[in-house]
Amino acid sequence: MMNKDQGRDAAGAPAQGSAGRDSIVVEHLQVNRGGRVVLPDLSVTIPAGQVVGILGPSGGGKSTLMRAIVGVQIVAGGTVRVLGEPAGSPALRRRVGYQTQAPSVYADLSVRANIAYFARVLGVERAAVDRAIEEVDLADHADALVANLSGGQRSRASLACTLVGDPEVLVLDEPTVGLDPVLRRDLWGLFRRQAEQGRTVLVSSHVMDEAVRCDRLILVREGRVLSDSTLPELLDRTGTADAEAAFLALIDAAEAAA
Amino acid sequence: MNPRITLATAGRILHQLRNDRRTIALLLLVPCVLIGLLAWVFADAPGGVFNLIGASLLGVFPFVIMFIVTSVSTLRERTSGTLERLLTTPLGKADLMLGYAVAFGLVAIVQSLVATGFAVWVCGLDIAGPVWMLTVVALFDAVLGTALGLLASGFARTEFQAVQFMPAFVLPQFLLCGLLVPRAHMPSVLSTISDWLPLSYAVDAMKNVTGSATPTIGKELLVMGAWIVISLALGSLTLRRRTP
Ligand SMILES: Nc1ncnc2c1ncn2[C@@H]1O[C@H](COP(=O)(O)OP(=O)(O)OP(=O)(O)O)[C@@H](O)[C@H]1O
Ligand SMILES: [Mg+2]
Numbered sequence: 001m002m003n004k005d006q007g008r009d010a011a012g013a014p015a016q017g018s019a020g021r022d023s024i025v026v027e028h029l030q031v032n033r034g035g036r037v038v039l040p041d042l043s044v045t046i047p048a049g050q051v052v053g054i055l056g057p058s059g060g061g062k063s064t065l066m067r068a069i070v071g072v073q074i075v076a077g078g079t080v081r082v083l084g085e086p087a088g089s090p091a092l093r094r095r096v097g098y099q100t101q102a103p104s105v106y107a108d109l110s111v112r113a114n115i116a117y118f119a120r121v122l123g124v125e126r127a128a129v130d131r132a133i134e135e136v137d138l139a140d141h142a143d144a145l146v147a148n149l150s151g152g153q154r155s156r157a158s159l160a161c162t163l164v165g166d167p168e169v170l171v172l173d174e175p176t177v178g179l180d181p182v183l184r185r186d187l188w189g190l191f192r193r194q195a196e197q198g199r200t201v202l203v204s205s206h207v208m209d210e211a212v213r214c215d216r217l218i219l220v221r222e223g224r225v226l227s228d229s230t231l232p233e234l235l236d237r238t239g240t241a242d243a244e245a246a247f248l249a250l251i252d253a254a255e256a257a258a
Numbered sequence: 259m260n261p262r263i264t265l266a267t268a269g270r271i272l273h274q275l276r277n278d279r280r281t282i283a284l285l286l287l288v289p290c291v292l293i294g295l296l297a298w299v300f301a302d303a304p305g306g307v308f309n310l311i312g313a314s315l316l317g318v319f320p321f322v323i324m325f326i327v328t329s330v331s332t333l334r335e336r337t338s339g340t341l342e343r344l345l346t347t348p349l350g351k352a353d354l355m356l357g358y359a360v361a362f363g364l365v366a367i368v369q370s371l372v373a374t375g376f377a378v379w380v381c382g383l384d385i386a387g388p389v390w391m392l393t394v395v396a397l398f399d400a401v402l403g404t405a406l407g408l409l410a411s412g413f414a415r416t417e418f419q420a421v422q423f424m425p426a427f428v429l430p431q432f433l434l435c436g437l438l439v440p441r442a443h444m445p446s447v448l449s450t451i452s453d454w455l456p457l458s459y460a461v462d463a464m465k466n467v468t469g470s471a472t473p474t475i476g477k478e479l480l481v482m483g484a485w486i487v488i489s490l491a492l493g494s495l496t497l498r499r500r501t502p
């Protein structure tokens with residue numbers, strides 16, 4: 001999988017295959033939250049057909065960037081375009097699926113009722129509901145109330161509500177937090193299949209070892225992009241052995257330069 | 259706005275309610291218990307008092323209860339993140355507002371049938387006009403409570419605040435609606451204010467239906483309808499797709 005992207009040169013020319021299309025284009029995005037500048041001036045381009053990870057420390061601005069991409073964040077400047085349209089425009093609402101960081105599902109409904117509601121809102125056929133339940137491996141708990149689920153199960157129910165609409169662009173805020181290794185592997189496999197079908201998959205995480213699952217890594221710290229490349233490129237450039245070490249090396253370099 | 263999404267939303271809200279049996283029991287029983295208590299309080303009083311107050315009370319319940327239920331459930335929708343998620347989907351603001359209005363309107367019809375039935379057959383309330391008119395008034399009343407509840411929840415950041423809006427929005431209207439003192443006997447400033455408040459018209463309409471064999475409630479329904487439209491419109495302004 002990884003070597004597929006190595007055709008991407010330093011100037012950022014697109015790689016071969018379905019990864020050619022830029023799906024999300026963020027230019028000079030500025031966001032202020034709670035009286036503070038959270039994203040001072042962020043530009044990034046996210047291609048379709050790849051699993052792109054946004055990684056970085058807590059409070060770095062990952063969720064804020066994702067909110068700007070799905071069009072629920074008030075922005076102070078810059079532009080965000082998704083599939084050629086301004087972020088959040090009505091034409092995108094069926095095509096972009098967003099999973100919030102905290103599970104946003106109705107606790108007093110069953111898993112199936114939650115997914116069925118979002119399916120009806122999104123106008124997809126009922127068969128998609130069972131498919132989404134299978135995809136997140138909740139068939140055993142489909143009829144349990146969300147209030148009676150574990151944290152990881154809740155988060156998967158929330159993911160299923162996003163998957164059920166079969167969106168072209170998936171914006172998933174920490175979808176694998178708190179899950180066991182088997183489930184994490186299955187979900188990353190699911191994200192990969194979505195990307196291989198040409199969809200855009202943007203996943204945030206603050207667990208650095210999930211970096212190996214991504215085709216492309218965007219490291220965000222204090223509202224700035226520290227690095228945007230494939231993992232092999234990143235390791236090559238920093239002379240490190242894993243994503244965590246690379247990240248620390250980048251921070252040290254940034255602080256030394258400051 | 260899209261009828262499929264509006265109905266899906268109404269269905270979802272009713273489904274949530276159905277999973278909460280205790281709330282359903284409270285919605286149906288509390289009005290009956292209060293009406294029963296009222297009838298008992300006035301059991302030995304000289305004639306007609308229960309008839310007047312009982313009818314007014316039938317106009318107050320749907321409003322107050324739907325106000326509370328709606329403001330709490332929409333606030334929950336905001337704090338749980340489901341509202342943020344919904345607003346990234348094709349759901350329109352009107353779909354959400356009308357979804358709540360339809361769902362709680364249906365609940366109010368059932369509630370008013372139960373409460374009216376109890377008041378008439380158990381407590382001996384005299385209703386001169388047709389019972390279906392009481393149900394229509396109760397429906398307007400409930401949708402009004404829902405619309406104002408949606409509006410109020412836009413100004414609440416926490417559950418505590420939402421609950422405080424009940425006395426703030428509802429109790430003044432309750433004092434001025436003519437239940438305690440007939441509106442014509444209030445100081446003129448207060449009676450003018452009460453001429454503008456929606457609950458006054460709900461109570462007037464209920465009194466008309468219980469008091470006359472051929473009641474007219476057109477004006478009352480018109481005023482309540484105007485309040486419903488205005489509160490829903492203002493409430494939709496508090497639903498923002500983009501938030502800080
Ligand atoms: N609702 C809010 N109101 C005001 N400021 C906020 C709000 N949410 C986040 N912030 C601020 O924005 C900054 C970036 O937060 P953000 O949630 O984007 O970080 P994150 O990278 O997603 O962190 P985490 O990994 O912990 O989820 C933080 O400094 C935070 O204090
Ligand atoms: Mg976050």
